[in-house]
Amino acid sequence: MRSEDGRLGGQLCFECTAEEGIYRCKDCLYAVLFCASCIVEKHKRSPFHRIQAWEDGFFTSSSLKKLGYVIPLGHDGHCCKGQPDVICDFVVINVSGIHITSMRFCSCRRSGVPNTRHDQLFRHKLFPTTLKLPRATFTFEVLDSFHLLMLQSKISVFDFYRALKQKTDNTGLKDLPDYYKRFLEVVRAWRDLMAAKCSGRGHDPEGLRATKCGQVAVECPACPHPAHNLPEDWENAPTSRRWLYSLILTMDANFRLKNRERVIKNDAQDAEWRAINQANQKRSASYASTSVGGVVCGRHGLVRRNGFGDLQKGERFVVLKFHLYGHGTDCQLQYLVNLLPGCAQSDLEDPECWWAHINPVSMSTKLMSPWSRRETIDDHARRWNWRKITQFGTSLSKGLDEAVRMKARHSALHSQFTESFPLDVIHIWEREVSKWEKDPLKPNPFSDNLRCK
Numbered sequence: 115m116r117s118e119d120g121r122l123g124g125q126l127c128f129e130c131t132a133e134e135g136i137y138r139c140k141d142c143l144y145a146v147l148f149c150a151s152c153i154v155e156k157h158k159r160s161p162f163h164r165i166q167a168w169e170d171g172f173f174t175s176s177s178l179k180k181l182g183y184v185i186p187l188g189h190d191g192h193c194c195k196g197q198p199d200v201i202c203d204f205v206v207i208n209v210s211g212i213h214i215t216s217m218r219f220c221s222c223r224r225s226g227v228p229n230t231r232h233d234q235l236f237r238h239k240l241f242p243t244t245l246k247l248p249r250a251t252f253t254f255e256v257l258d259s260f261h262l263l264m265l266q267s268k269i270s271v272f273d274f275y276r277a278l279k280q281k282t283d284n285t286g287l288k289d290l291p292d293y294y295k296r297f298l299e300v301v302r303a304w305r306d307l308m309a310a311k312c313s314g315r316g317h318d319p320e321g322l323r324a325t326k327c328g329q330v331a332v333e334c335p336a337c338p339h340p341a342h343n344l345p346e347d348w349e350n351a352p353t354s355r356r357w358l359y360s361l362i363l364t365m366d367a368n369f370r371l372k373n374r375e376r377v378i379k380n381d382a383q384d385a386e387w388r389a390i391n392q393a394n395q396k397r398s399a400s401y402a403s404t405s406v407g408g409v410v411c412g413r414h415g416l417v418r419r420n421g422f423g424d425l426q427k428g429e430r431f432v433v434l435k436f437h438l439y440g441h442g443t444d445c446q447l448q449y450l451v452n453l454l455p456g457c458a459q460s461d462l463e464d465p466e467c468w469w470a471h472i473n474p475v476s477m478s479t480k481l482m483s484p485w486s487r488r489e490t491i492d493d494h495a496r497r498w499n500w501r502k503i504t505q506f507g508t509s510l511s512k513g514l515d516e517a518v519r520m521k522a523r524h525s526a527l528h529s530q531f532t533e534s535f536p537l538d539v540i541h542i543w544e545r546e547v548s549k550w551e552k553d554p555l556k557p558n559p560f561s562d563n564l565r566c567k
Contacts, residue, residue: 118145121168127152137176140164141210154183161185161215162208162253175283179203179216187234188220205250205291206240209259211282212290241304243296250293257304265497268474271298302486305493312496327420331492332499334416336506337361357456362412366465367425369405370476373487402484406491408465415464416502417495422488453560455551458517471498 127135128146135147139156141163148156157163157178167176184201188194200219205212219231232245241257242248256278263269275294282290310322313330338344338359345351348359403424410417451457472494479487502509532540546559 119173121147129156136168137181138166138168138173140166150181154178154181158183158191162206162210162213164210177214179214184216184218186218186220187238188218188222188229193218194220194222202249205293206253207250207256207278207293207297208253209256209278211278214291241300243293243300250291250296252293252297252300257301260301261305261308265494268478270478271301302489305489309493309496330496331419332416332496332503333419334411334414334499335503336414336510337411337416360456362457362460362462363418364410364412364462364465365407366410366469367405367407368469368473370469370473371406371491372401372476372480373403373424373482373484374480375400375402401480408468410464410468412460412462412464414502414506415461415467416499417468422491422495468498 122145125134127133127149129148129152133149135149137148137150137153138145139153147168153165161178161183165176165178166173186193188199193199200221202217202219204215204217206215219234220229222229232242232248235242235248235251239254240251241254243250260274263274272294275297279290309330310316310325315322315325315330318324335343338361344359351359403426405425407423407425408417409421451460451462472491475490475494479490482490543559546557550556550559
């Protein structure tokens with residue numbers, strides 16, 4: 115590690131051995147030294163690497179732009195042979211940092227091929243900050259890296275952009291261009307475009323504007339979907355198999371995913387102090403929504419399409435399976451899901467896992483605009499669903515093996531327990547259970563009618 119900051123090798127260029135080697139790349143695998151022309155030639159296909167120059171006994175920051183390299187965009191790395199090119203200074207934000215470059219735009223007019231500046235940038239995986247005479251761009255790599263980090267570690271745009279600036283200059287002494295606000299806008303556009311692309315919305319003749327609510331959601335392929343994964347006559351299935359085609363949904367509320375009111379009315383004193391502004395307000399008065407309600411499929415834990423909605427102060431909530439065992443015996447026997455035919459040992463607590471995943475985002479989303487907040491939560495839901503689906507091969511197989519093993523064990527215990535009762539008593543119990551399953555208003559056979567006095 116100590117030798118990393120020193121000059122290794124000989125004095126001559128590693129490639130041509132004719133000129134003095136004083137330049138190296140900080141991002142390439144081999145830290146060999148090149149002359150100016152050789153290091154430019156080596157980096158024509160990777161122009162956003164960090165270049166360093168050996169000066170006065172140590173390495174200093176340099177760039178391909180300082181060495182005279184101009185990035186050509188029009189002809190896949192070659193200069194345009196037709197119209198005169200347009201050369202512009204350009205700011206490029208990549209995972210390796212913030213780069214000041216020069217770019218050569220092609221002026222050719224090719225039939226049927228859009229060739230505006232932003233078209234050329236997009237073709238080279240560069241996302242411009244504007245579509246009208248852009249001067250800065252974000253690489254697809256940095257946008258994809260931030261998107262993945264945001265979904266996994268919940269990092270904010272502010273912290274990520276600060277890390278890029280520190281990677282470029284960790285002293286904070288250089289006057290780097292600030293494109294933080296543009297990064298916010300581009301990230302939102304990138305997120306929505308990726309969702310539309312993965313959902314196949316680009317093939318719609320009417321374009322993205324024809325996208326309806328829920329069409330970019332990642333749906334659960336294991337849940338029943340008529341005309342997709344159900345037999346033709348599934349509605350008339352016998353009672354013994356009807357549970358296979360039933361949809362189990364779980365609902366829960368999250369009181370951390372609040373959203374503050376964007377417009378705050380000041381009093382006549384026009385005070386800017388929070389203590390004065392909130393002196394006469396209730397705790398939730400400054401929130402546009404105090405929580406969210408969510409719907410998750412009960413068997414597999416995926417967030418449902420259009421399964422989220424903001425909750426306002428004053429709405430009422432009921433407790434279903436969550437903490438049901440803390441309720442009285444009568445409540446348990448009436449609402450216990452484990453007594454429903456076909457439900458088996460479904461967990462039905464997946465909303466809690468989803469809330470644990472999304473809760474760290476609440477510190478950011480509560481200050482966002484309503485639409486940005488909604489897009490952020492939807493983005494995390496898509497990623498959550500996708501990861502669930504990719505793990506179906508392991509999780510469903512593991513659950514099936516466990517179910518087969520436990521079925522054999524409990525069937526043996528049930529048979530052994532049944533043999534300890536007379537047959538006439540067993541027949542009476544079976545009839546009572548059958549009547550109760552058909553009509554829940556009938557006496558519950560699982561209740562204990564004995565009362566201790």
